[in-house]
Amino acid sequence: MSPRRITADANPLRDPRDKRLPRIAGPCSMVMFGVTGDLARRKLMPAIYDLANRGLLPPGFSLVGFARRDWADQDFGKIVYEAVKEHARTPFREEVWRSLSEGIRFVPGSFDDDAAFDLLAATVAELDEQRGTGGNHAFYLSIPPGSFATVCQQLERCGLSSPAHGAWRRVVIEKPFGHDLESARELNAIVENVFPADSVFRIDHYLGKETVQNLLALRFANTMFEPVWNNRYVDHVQITMAEDIGIGGRAGYYDGIGAARDVIQNHLLQLLALTAMEEPVSFDAHNVRLEKEKVLSAVQLPHDLATGTARGQYSAGWQGGERVVGYLEEDGVAADSRTETYAALRLDVDSRRWAGVPFYLRTGKRLGKRVTEIAVVFTRAPHLPFADTATEELGQNAVVIRVQPDEGVTLRFGAKVPGAQMEVRDVSMDFGYGRSFTESSPEAYERLILDVLLGEPPLFPRHEEVEQSWRILDPIEKYWASKGRTPDQYVAGGWGPASADDLMHRDGREWRLP
Amino acid sequence: MIVDLPNTSTGAVSRRLVQLRADTGAMALSRVLTLVVVTEETDAEDAVEVANDASRQHPCRIIVVVTGNRRGAARLDGQIRVGGDAGASEVVVLRLYGPLAAHGRAVVTPLLLADSPIVAWWPGDAPKDPSADPIGAMAQRRVTDSAHTEGRPRAVLKRLAAAYRPGDTDLAWSRVTLWRALLAAALDQPPFEPVTEATVVAAPESPSGELLAGWLAARLRCPVSLARSRRGTGIISVRLERASGTVDLVRPEDGNTSTLSQPGQPDRTLALQHRSDAECLADELRRLDPDEVYEEALTTGLAAVRASRRTASEAVRAGDAPSPSEAAKTSRRLRRAARAAGTSAMVEKMPMPADDASGEQVQQAAAERLAEITERRS
Incomplete structure (x- = not known):
């Protein structure tokens, strides 16, 4: 009897009949733009905690906040903590919070500041080394569409949009996707110029x-x-x-x-x-x-x-x-x-x-x-x-x-x-x-964030x-x-x-x- | 609301249920299954509580069959709990005395929900052959709990394996789901090499450890051995040997945090809590189809696991198992290294950070932090 072979597509510990086993995303982090917004506080951060609590986030998962505030990592940790305390769906567990909080980082900056994005790139690179996020990073743009272009260009400039071999970079954008056909095309051109179509997740939270x-x-x-x-x-x-x-x-x-x-x-x-x-x-x-x-x-x-x-x-x-x-x-x-x-x-x-x-x-x-x-x-x-x-x-x-x-x-x-x-x-x-x-039943945002991290193609509009x-x-x-x-x-x-x-x-x- | 019906019949219980439903309105309409709990008087209250908790996810009718004193005249005492006393379910407790105690099936049958699945659960001692048990035979799913069944875990599991019928499952199996998920996720990542050997360290009275080892043996088809930690420690660690090094998942005693180490990856801590019975039972109610993976672990995997009398410390000394104290140290080190980390009590005391900042302030902060991080990383 020789041990079973293991390949990228064949993991013997997984079995389609094994419906108990949750799919845990591979090592990765999420970079969130617009963390001071209402949505981030009321939905996104609690959803991340709920996922962690359900054991669906990978070991070493990290959350990077980006906003125009002069905060240290701990300050952002406090923001996440308060959001979790108030809005999380699942009960608060000390040990879940501790593991999550170890991976919380904050990058102060405005979208037009090159130094801030260099700092983001360095922070993300450091996470790869410290926490083994493996070069896999999702960018959640919880910001007005007017800023998409600047942010996408910045991400491209500091190399954050192009993953190393075997890793992925994904971007999440929210409606509205433009205000007419022309602007929708324009917006799409901006985003798809930087990220391939498969890596763009458009989300519609009303329709989970x-x-x-x-x-x-x-x-x-x-x-x-x-x-x-x-x-x-x-x-x-x-x-x-x-x-x-x-x-x-x-x-x-x-x-x-x-x-x-x-x-x-x-x-x-x-x-x-x-x-x-x-x-x-x-x-x-x-x-x-x-x-x-x-x-x-x-x-x-x-x-x-x-x-x-x-x-x-x-x-x-x-x-x-x-x-x-x-x-x-x-x-x-x-x-x-x-x-x-x-x-x-x-x-x-x-x-x-x-x-x-x-x-x-x-x-x-x-x-x-x-x-x-x-x-x-x-x-x-x-x-x-x-x-x-x-x-x-x-x-x-x-x-x-x-x-x-x-x-x-x-x-x-x-x-x-x-x-x-x-x-x-x-x-x-x-x-x-x-x-x-x-x-x-899981919040729409939990499903969505998990789909992004797993790279499941969204049912959501292409x-x-x-x-x-x-x-x-x-x-x-x-x-x-x-x-x-x-x-x-x-x-x-x-x-x-x-x-x-x-x-x-x-x-x-x-x-x-x- | 709790309604006691001493010395009654199932007909009366049934009528009272309908009446209660009419009185309180729309409750109890979309029950999706009947959960039959077979228990002794001493475990009854705990079992009802766990079942109630689980029913919050799966509204069901819970019928608790409590076997009382088998001597004396046949008697049935009923109790109905609805509303606040019953979570999202309606609970019927039936206490059986005298000769009736041997005929649980007869009292359960008239109270089953129409056209919906039946799940039997033995929170305590499980029958030797669950599917041959009269109540077990009616059920689509039979949930035993080998951790609370009389006998050594290996012997209990062997008996369950011999009697296995599709639809059987065990709470000790749901208790290892999180472990299994983390191990499977670890093998999803490169390097993709076969696992040549695996060692599980678990307490001697833990059937969960046996099942985890059985699952690894069945799935990986490599030698799997089991070492014994002290009683009451649960599962301590799993080590998977591969050519490039070992994958170690360790949860030090009494902890809810584990550490995961893999070659080429930094060590990481992650929450790995002990699952409550209610969570495990809710899991069992979620899926009512046969669990083939459990079958495989129980019937073929377990037999392949090397039964050794080795203790955990012997295994650690021999280099076959990771050291829990090292893992605890690692987790403390990682915690110190993480700058933003803090217990909830510490975070609670922090003031809310200022919610505004000038452009220059932010720009300056970014520049300073960039200089700092560049220096640290060079």
Whole structure:
């Protein structure tokens, strides 16, 4: 008996049947730009701790912070500690914290300071020696897109973007990926000039991989949904992403961008693609992307953009128990701003499966509550063997996929009301991931950071998809900018402007109350 | 809420469950499995607690079958716990007395959830043949705990190996998952050389050490030996011999931190905590398909492990195992070397750093640090 051979691809201690064994990333570090930001504090640093706590980070994992602060390593350690204490999902363990804190470094600097990036390069090189990070480093750009170019060029200048043989360098960027087709291309050119396409991870935290995979499993692992998932049975589809908050302090980012670019371009079109796409040949990233691109390229805009779209701006009102100001009164927003905080539109998918089934997309800030859902609404039965009075309260059947909060699926159908009268009324049957499975399924960011460190291709948009979605949105934005009226005002805490309701009424339909 | 139903029948327990559900609303709707816990009175409370904890990840109905005094008249005492007293689950405790004590299956059957898997768990002494046990036979998954089963670990595991049926698993096996993960990750990295020999050092009463050694033997197909550390120390170290040197993973006694050393790589410390029973049980509930890797480690691997009476210190002296005291020293050294490190108590006391800085300040700090690091590295 001779010992088993070990190669880079064949590790005898790994077995596809061994589902207990977590995949631990190889030696590496993460360099985080913009560590003073809200996102880094509330999500990224806690996610890293949670991964460490679950034993998924490699030995020697190091975290390097980069920001315009005069901090020592310990100071940054304190920042991470506070973020972990407050926001981590898993319980605090002293020994996990100790091992993590040994690898915490900080580089003070601004993006235009060459010395700071030389310092970063030296710090990273030192980590390779001290902690054995093996030349593998991920760069998380949690910074405004305006700075991408400077940072990427700096990384290239000091050799941080080109790995030695056998090592990797990866970069993570967050939405927005541009504000129209042209700028998206420009941004992409900047990043892909420095990092190869496979090393660029675009992330969309609203739509975690978990959500996407849940949706794929629901559609393609079951037999009961797919047969009715077409224009013979589906009347229309509504995709909603509502937020109850206003723009907060983000006027600088939001004004001039608006709801459509902020949400529809990425989240809602992604949800549309996942809902409408055909079954991929396999569930690897490449094939899923192919199907998504296919369906996105079949999306048609309404002929008349005036009646097929609606937009609005929130005005002052009462949200929950609080009095809130209107968009135009927010700090940093011009009094005559034409930026929309609500957008709704009708799209058609020209494929044999979906011809004639409109997809209604809507999103807005300061709406009734925070909810993201996909509602597939079915046609009414062609003939009901009941008297009209019996089915007065019967609506259309629907499958509602709740993306957040309380991820799950609701089926809506008619049932007889108990009693001597024959009367059918809508009821709903409910499934919640949180109730049937683990209460604390991993945060989107944990999945994402782990995927980056493992080098798993993301299910997330490659550049082609980003371009496709701008192709859909650009004409609408252009129309709004040139011919459109100023956005209609709607009362904060409600469900959007009357023009959005009219858009549905013209088609003889109604928005669901999510 | 805890409802006691002394001297009752399963029908009454069932009716009461439905009634409680109607009274409190939507609870208990999406239970995904039934967990049957078979235990003695002394372990019952602990077992319920562990099962409750595990059920937070997998909402389930927990049926605890407590075998009481076998003498006297047949009697069934029931207790239902729901809401705050039952975590994310509903717990039915059934105490069986007299002749009924031998017929756990009869009382469990009417209370099983419809159309969902059944997991049997013996927190204490496991049956000799889990799949032949009446309750074990109903279950898709049978979880034993060889660490709490009467007998020497080797003998207990041998018995479980002889009786193995797909669906059997053991908590001692889930306790070594983190060790296995770290070892597998170590072999993911170059140099890619076969492992020629492996040594596991573990306490004599630890079936986990035996299973870890069995797994290494089955997977690596190299000689694996086991040396004994003092009782109560758990697993102490694993050494994998390769042509270029050894991979050592050491967790000194009572520690939650281990050190990993590999040729060509700096030594590293990493958290390797003892897993709680609840965590391990939750792991078992996560997957209900047969665990072939456990089967392999138990049935073929274990037999290939050289059983030696060597003690840990003998193995260290012979150069077959890493020294735990050295490892503890290394971990202390690494800690000192890491400048930002500190216990949470120390970090807690630090003031929050200033959240702003002028451009010049930052530029100057970067320049100074760069000079410092260049000097250090040259």
